[in-house]
Amino acid sequence: MQLDCFKTLVDQYKVIFFDAFGVLKTHNSLIPGIENTFAYLRETGKDFYVLTNDASRSPEQLAESYVRLGIHDVVPSCIISSGMLAREYLDLKVPHGTVAYLGTANSAHYLETPTLKTLPISQLDLNAISEVNALVFMDDEGFDWNTDLTKTVNLLRKRNIPVIVANTDKTYPVSQHQIAIAIGAVAKMVEDIVGKQFIRFGKPDAQMFIFAYEHIKNYPTISKRDILMVGDTLHTDILGGNKFGLDTALVLTGNTQPEDAEMKIRSTGIIPTYICESAVVQ
Amino acid sequence: MQLDCFKTLVDQYKVIFFDAFGVLKTHNSLIPGIENTFAYLRETGKDFYVLTNDASRSPEQLAESYVRLGIHDVVPSCIISSGMLAREYLDLKVPHGTVAYLGTANSAHYLETPTLKTLPISQLDLNAISEVNALVFMDDEGFDWNTDLTKTVNLLRKRNIPVIVANTDKTYPVSQHQIAIAIGAVAKMVEDIVGKQFIRFGKPDAQMFIFAYEHIKNYPTISKRDILMVGDTLHTDILGGNKFGLDTALVLTGNTQPEDAEMKIRSTGIIPTYICESAVVQ
Amino acid sequence: MQLDCFKTLVDQYKVIFFDAFGVLKTHNSLIPGIENTFAYLRETGKDFYVLTNDASRSPEQLAESYVRLGIHDVVPSCIISSGMLAREYLDLKVPHGTVAYLGTANSAHYLETPTLKTLPISQLDLNAISEVNALVFMDDEGFDWNTDLTKTVNLLRKRNIPVIVANTDKTYPVSQHQIAIAIGAVAKMVEDIVGKQFIRFGKPDAQMFIFAYEHIKNYPTISKRDILMVGDTLHTDILGGNKFGLDTALVLTGNTQPEDAEMKIRSTGIIPTYICESAVVQ
Amino acid sequence: MQLDCFKTLVDQYKVIFFDAFGVLKTHNSLIPGIENTFAYLRETGKDFYVLTNDASRSPEQLAESYVRLGIHDVVPSCIISSGMLAREYLDLKVPHGTVAYLGTANSAHYLETPTLKTLPISQLDLNAISEVNALVFMDDEGFDWNTDLTKTVNLLRKRNIPVIVANTDKTYPVSQHQIAIAIGAVAKMVEDIVGKQFIRFGKPDAQMFIFAYEHIKNYPTISKRDILMVGDTLHTDILGGNKFGLDTALVLTGNTQPEDAEMKIRSTGIIPTYICESAVVQ
The missing domain is CATH 3.40.50.1000 (HAD superfamily/HAD-like)
Structure with missing residues (x-):
């Protein structure tokens, strides 16, 4: 080689x-x-x-992480993240209502538009879902997998709405010798269970x-x-x-x-x- | 029809x-x-x-559940569960060491043999895995998905051991209108992540x-x-x-x-x- | 509805x-x-x-098929076919050598560039493949499936080259009640056999x-x-x-x-x- | 190692x-x-x-191939082939009518029972399929892939019948450096196209x-x-x-x-x- x-x-x-x-x-x-x-x-x-x-943080927050490491060249305008594509999709295709999401509050910043309400799955009431017009998988943190993933499956059985996956990775490194499960792998599991076609960006x-x-x-x-x-x-x-x-x-x-x-x-x-x-x- | x-x-x-x-x-x-x-x-x-x-409980416990509903005909000897196949596999193929498992303490009864130690993944120390000779997915309850599934992925990156899935179902009903994610779907996600071939019974x-x-x-x-x-x-x-x-x-x-x-x-x-x-x- | x-x-x-x-x-x-x-x-x-x-014919030929049916509005410049993407890929990524293809001579027109030679798989000599720098699945016609698909598998075991699929459909209609297998399904079979990642357009x-x-x-x-x-x-x-x-x-x-x-x-x-x-x- | x-x-x-x-x-x-x-x-x-x-020949024919190489120990009764499982399935589950098959005349010997007629797909008339009660993929030889596989797809769109795959291998060696596509890979392609669940033995x-x-x-x-x-x-x-x-x-x-x-x-x-x-x- x-x-x-x-x-x-x-x-x-x-x-x-x-x-x-x-x-x-x-x-x-x-x-x-x-x-x-x-x-x-x-x-x-x-x-x-x-x-x-990586859709866990906004370009501004991602750029800051480089500044903290001493690099000032990676400014927000030169960062393209899959979260920006999720946001463009919502902007073009989901005019109003509520977007439910799996992820941290930081990741939800991508989803905010003047006409859309964002709602973490943990706060979703399965008896009041008529306004939920999209679901987005943003990040593996910020929710309880045992309860919120089952809630997600039941939401998708009741509402036929677009589902967006803003990070297609299966894993990411957390230390030199260990990895963690990324939201892309979790979304794939839910997709297999409900048998519907999700929309992936990244x-x-x-x-x-x-x-x-x-x-x-x-x-x-x-x-x-x-x-x-x-x-x-x-x-x-x-x-x-x-x-x-x-x-x-x-x-x-x-x-x-x-x-x-x-x-x-x-x-x-x-x-x-x-x-x-x-x-x-x- | x-x-x-x-x-x-x-x-x-x-x-x-x-x-x-x-x-x-x-x-x-x-x-x-x-x-x-x-x-x-x-x-x-x-x-x-x-x-x-259903590998969440032993045939004896499953039979009891029928007795509680007024049926005395379903005796333990007429129940064949996928957990029994997992047990036969371990009996024949894993002579000694520790079997790590995902599931409740009840489900672990299937795995107990005179020469094998059972260990829930939650209690596993990733720095002491040399005795772990098999992993079994038994039940969706009894562990924390956020932390224990990532632990499972890291175990399987370090130890090349047989992985047994004792329930291949993706979901099960929990009420008339709601379902829950079964351990079969969770095992499939982990299998996709680590890229290894699991052994399924059921x-x-x-x-x-x-x-x-x-x-x-x-x-x-x-x-x-x-x-x-x-x-x-x-x-x-x-x-x-x-x-x-x-x-x-x-x-x-x-x-x-x-x-x-x-x-x-x-x-x-x-x-x-x-x-x-x-x-x-x- | x-x-x-x-x-x-x-x-x-x-x-x-x-x-x-x-x-x-x-x-x-x-x-x-x-x-x-x-x-x-x-x-x-x-x-x-x-x-x-449909990558079986050029935009010009496709436009003619509308003219024959009495429609003069569908001119070549308003036709976008997956074959055009295959051509752009070759143009950008495969500077010289031979492109082997599965399809008719008509479909091969997409692949012609000043610096690339095109070769139907049927004419390929498996002992003279050092110049074959790409393979393209264009159309289901123009080759013998029994012999040329096996030849394709053997080519891909010997040469690690990009493989392009210019039509991702699995089937197409041939009459009111019958369908035919499209090249997309055939390409998927070969991809599963050789275990490599093909590049799909369409x-x-x-x-x-x-x-x-x-x-x-x-x-x-x-x-x-x-x-x-x-x-x-x-x-x-x-x-x-x-x-x-x-x-x-x-x-x-x-x-x-x-x-x-x-x-x-x-x-x-x-x-x-x-x-x-x-x-x-x- | x-x-x-x-x-x-x-x-x-x-x-x-x-x-x-x-x-x-x-x-x-x-x-x-x-x-x-x-x-x-x-x-x-x-x-x-x-x-x-290998379901291409009967146990008797397979045993003969060893005799020709000088080995007399491999008698028919010690050969277990996936074709025998296909035959048992038909014997138990398809009481009468016609079994269409893809394969050589040799491979069809497995399928013959006193009450079932066998028919190579090449001889099937798509306008007279009411008696076709099962389809079996036996061997990669004995039929024309271009025409008979498309015929098979159309048969399965019109008749909802059990489909048996008697050889699950994807490839087999034909010389020291070349392989051929086995019927298991072909069956997988047809299964993906028609979206039905085939029954595999082997x-x-x-x-x-x-x-x-x-x-x-x-x-x-x-x-x-x-x-x-x-x-x-x-x-x-x-x-x-x-x-x-x-x-x-x-x-x-x-x-x-x-x-x-x-x-x-x-x-x-x-x-x-x-x-x-x-x-x-x-």
């Missing part, structure tokens, strides 16, 4: 799309040296966007990439050939980037370990354009 | 296999008139067995029927032609009975409503030999 | 997206009266696009809709609120339109029969904004 | 269950040295059975093992503890043997290569009791 130099790659593209976890940061710190990458992007005047399946889905593509400000007529997608996960970052027509770089600092990379690429058939040790410019 | 008379059917077979929920009883009471069926079986000297995917799997077939005492050389499987669910009772080579009767007192029966049979391709209003002998 | 008047709907939107089969035409004729719809669109100056999962995928959205010429700044998606199939037309944020109208002249519509909407959870008897303006 | 000595294993069990392909023979020859194993079994008076998902299903278990002649009261299942495939031989409660030995002469064995066991969670280089007694 031949590794490519990340700095050389950056030089070849006008805009870089980054995944967050496993590429820029880990569960509670930065990828060592990643500050050099931001400095190099600034210096060379390259645009970049962070595409994340990588590898094309809509995530379209959303980012349309946000590129400095290059209004940019070609897909000028964008590089950088990620640590074959099934989301690389598959989604490839399908959207972008060149893709797999980095080995997150979900894909150096010793497994070749085997995983061969067994999944998901082939990155490049493989780099990390997204660190040295 | 022509309905068959259940009494006439009973007369044609030597042994009857019954599903429990939706056939003999509902969430907290008997199917009205079912006592007549037991009286008729007694009178005509027919053998019967109850095949249930209808429609052939092993459940083999187990019952081998327990038929009074007719040591009985033919499958002399057994009728009676159930309310196409995907478990009828599919499993058909595949095992038994004649099958669908009753309309549980999961399959009279107005949906024909459509469901047509759309699933699961075809019962007979359809009866209920399993009540009139 | 209350039906909406299609003419009234057209009046409310600036641009209409139509599915083809079951909405505008059947297997070999027009939906009776659909010429009125085209006349009304012309008269009122509305833009429309035809979004089809409704309900967002990329099909963004492709059409970007082709809207007369309204460069049109809002999604001004577009109506019209289709006969819940899982492709309606699900895809909804997810992309469009209002959707289900018509009952194709895959969804009037007597099944309500039940299908309830059981799938895919909810059209409107239901119309047909797309005919009366 | 520590390897176990196959001879030592044989000494510990009374009865051995063997898979055929990849354990006893390859596509056109014996596993080198396997004649020693048969000699040792004869010498020590051990019973053995061959459990195969490993890893318990019914295959109980069929063999009930055929053990010399030890009428044998315990499952005295039987060893030997196979080369984790998902069929080892999973099925484990679930039935047998000890299992994985051999590395077929589907599981020595360099992949540990990784596959870890990633699937299917854990053989033993791992042996081969089933050859040395």
